[in-house]
Amino acid sequence: MAINYDNFIVKPGESTQCAQCVVRKLALFQGVKLENLEWTQAIRQEQFILKPKRRLFEEGEPPRYAYTLFSGWVAQYQTSPDGGRMIHQFALPGDFIGFQAKSGHPIDYSAQALTEITVCAFPVKELNKVLKELPELSNRLIDMHSHTIKLCRQHMLSVGRKSAKQRLAYLFLELFHRVKAIGDLMPGTEEDSIAFPLSQEDLADALGLTSVHVSRTLRELTDEGLVSVRHRRLTILNEPALTDLAQFDKAIVIQDHPLL
Amino acid sequence: MAINYDNFIVKPGESTQCAQCVVRKLALFQGVKLENLEWTQAIRQEQFILKPKRRLFEEGEPPRYAYTLFSGWVAQYQTSPDGGRMIHQFALPGDFIGFQAKSGHPIDYSAQALTEITVCAFPVKELNKVLKELPELSNRLIDMHSHTIKLCRQHMLSVGRKSAKQRLAYLFLELFHRVKAIGDLMPGTEEDSIAFPLSQEDLADALGLTSVHVSRTLRELTDEGLVSVRHRRLTILNEPALTDLAQFDKAIVIQDHPLL
């Protein structure tokens, strides 16, 4: 159950200065004054690179680090004893992963890299200390939590009350717009398409469906000319129709994104 | 769409002193030092009473107040345009309702009283100011958010990956234990039973099912002697079997409850 830290690769020196970090504007330390960034820098471990499918942490572990995702895609999920996997949230660069207030208790979910990822690791012990010292950090974390909860609610509405087709449409739009909102950090982002590393099984596990059913449903969406998912790329072909089908509200998903 | 404030009834003077408040140990202001409670008291509006089925706020409104639930049960839900209702969370005394970080945007969910409720109302404008002034408050809010997210994840796992029977069992156990954890504040709490105001339709809307199917499924649970729901009372008759069926983990639900 213990994490094998051989999975981690220390990243060579460049772009490890918090003060110059291009992701910081999206991340937890956005609000920290420059002169306080020494704190951040001091408690931060090196940046780590993780290969696709590798786990950042696993449910049941006591949390040792929290992470700012620097690049790549992460799936956060829970598993039930009978094997089902439920992805409750995908993380994108800038997102803060693995933090829970009571660090004494084991964490209740897992996080897995979907692409090669880079993360900045912060020991939770230090982090909790800094949270007490720098109030602007706490308020920043509140903003981010507030946004997380909002996404969580929307996702739950999807899973609980929408058809397979609607769920799929909703997820495509959510991810498309989240990626576009931070477009300059995501390689391969175009006007109406994005790089898209999710397998149909990932989609199924995020939507409470089976991969077989996702395949069929995706085919319908494709045949109707609404989207295209090929070669790890998602293209939105008819956004109005898709938005209407999914009952998607762009404002809710990105209105209070940290960046904006 | 605007709230009709005639719905609210100002509660007569007793028990409105924050310093003596029996709910405070569970609520946002738990961590506030006694000498700082004047802030709390100052920004707090009167306590309000709301009748069952009345709404505290509705999705689409700009949030004007956030509330500490003082007594009673509240359902927090979203509706999709085609009429479906999804209850994402039930609130109990001590819970903090209706807060979102960016107060400039409309709120994306509604809150409705399931019983007669009493709330303490805090204007979000003032609240944001106090959050900046009193760091202990921010950290407290982080704890509460962290717990909310945890419950949300668990609920999502239920809705996305469990059978109707398991979902129902899980929800019964979650609510049973949450109520018991604050038992002294909940009238009618016994060793193995609690007052339980939810209708089968409420259950259905929380679980992503129809009320017809809840009726049938509940019957199965009853026939198997696992629970009994009668006269607005929930009795857990066979907790081990129920826990096993639901794959319920009591620790996750209440381990980092504010009280503990």
Added chain:
DNA sequence: AATATAGCTTGATATAAATCAAGTACAACC
């Protein structure tokens, strides 16, 4: 006491999604 109403039950039927089972395309590896 009579009546209305909301919540629950139960049966018959329909449907969305799961499951089981083969087969295909395609990238990764030797």
Added chain:
DNA sequence: GGTTGTACTTGATTTATATCAAGCTATATT
């Protein structure tokens, strides 16, 4: 260049849950 394995597709069938419809309690209302 062939082989292996993973992801995806497609068809046939089953199952869980939804839908439609009618009747049944309780509780509240007059």
